[in-house]
Amino acid sequence: MTEPASLSESETGLAGLAVSLRGVTKVYDSGVAALGPLDLDVRQGEFVSLLGPSGCGKSTALRLIAGLNAPSSGTVGVARRAGRVRAGHAIGFVFQEPTLMPWTTVRENVRLPLKLARAPTAEAKARADEALTQVGLAEFKGAFPRELSGGMKMRVSLARALVTDPDILLMDEPFAALDEITRFRLNNDLLALWRNLRKTVIFVTHSVFESVYLSQRVIVMTARPGRFGAEIRIDTTAPRGEEFRTSVEYAGYCRKVSQALAPSYPGQAH
Numbered sequence: 001m002t003e004p005a006s007l008s009e010s011e012t013g014l015a016g017l018a019v020s021l022r023g024v025t026k027v028y029d030s031g032v033a034a035l036g037p038l039d040l041d042v043r044q045g046e047f048v049s050l051l052g053p054s055g056c057g058k059s060t061a062l063r064l065i066a067g068l069n070a071p072s073s074g075t076v077g078v079a080r081r082a083g084r085v086r087a088g089h090a091i092g093f094v095f096q097e098p099t100l101m102p103w104t105t106v107r108e109n110v111r112l113p114l115k116l117a118r119a120p121t122a123e124a125k126a127r128a129d130e131a132l133t134q135v136g137l138a139e140f141k142g143a144f145p146r147e148l149s150g151g152m153k154m155r156v157s158l159a160r161a162l163v164t165d166p167d168i169l170l171m172d173e174p175f176a177a178l179d180e181i182t183r184f185r186l187n188n189d190l191l192a193l194w195r196n197l198r199k200t201v202i203f204v205t206h207s208v209f210e211s212v213y214l215s216q217r218v219i220v221m222t223a224r225p226g227r228f229g230a231e232i233r234i235d236t237t238a239p240r241g242e243e244f245r246t247s248v249e250y251a252g253y254c255r256k257v258s259q260a261l262a263p264s265y266p267g268q269a270h
């Protein structure tokens, strides 16, 4: 992954923040104003969802944070863990499609980022196995992608993002293509990973229900060019699980988020 156009923690004064966007805009070469101006601060260890209508610039925002694209204006600050040898690995990216190499095994797919970073082979294999254990796929390291279900492929993709031990996980509608039961299971497993590994997660979704279930904070974006629309804190004390998913409290948060989203869909009833 290319190095983000960002500054080190001390240079940006990011104390306690993982990501800080200031006045960030993106106008593509085609002339499409895709994003912003957007201001966004994400605390270290926080789980934040970006929610908004299709085409509002969510993927664009993630790509700017990852340093895959440069902003047209504004600054993108990403905190770095002190002493990190390869700064680029502060970030792990999970795309909507698992994008696995079909010709090789699960373990080789997960090992790829370490291979690209020229990590010693034995160490890379051990770390790939560890990441596969984290996502519950230890037994499938020798399998090929075609032998896996959609949910399992997404787990491999998640393991590949975790294998470099990034501080920040950027996830772009990772579970959108999965059936509901698989998605619920992956939601629960992602929350367990987030709690255990203490990563910062920025999760893009267009599902109100998923955003409320997973996040500490939901950022609702406006229609293109995507700007900050509203922020809803999900500060429940209930453990996230089936009980929360079926609670009155959860339904209340979902209603609140839906209402915040409504102005992005003119003509729809609130």
Ligand code: ADP
Pocket: 028, 029, 030, 032, 033, 034, 052, 053, 054, 055, 056, 057, 058, 059, 060, 061, 224
């Ligand atoms: P979202 O992820 O919220 O659906 P995107 O960030 O993918 O939105 O896209 C925001 C807008 O920018 C859309 O109108 C899209 O067509 C446009 N866009 C995205 N990527 C490019 C690109 N590489 N070149 C030109 N336009 C783009």
Ligand code: MG
Pocket: 058, 059, 060, 172
């Ligand atoms: Mg997108």
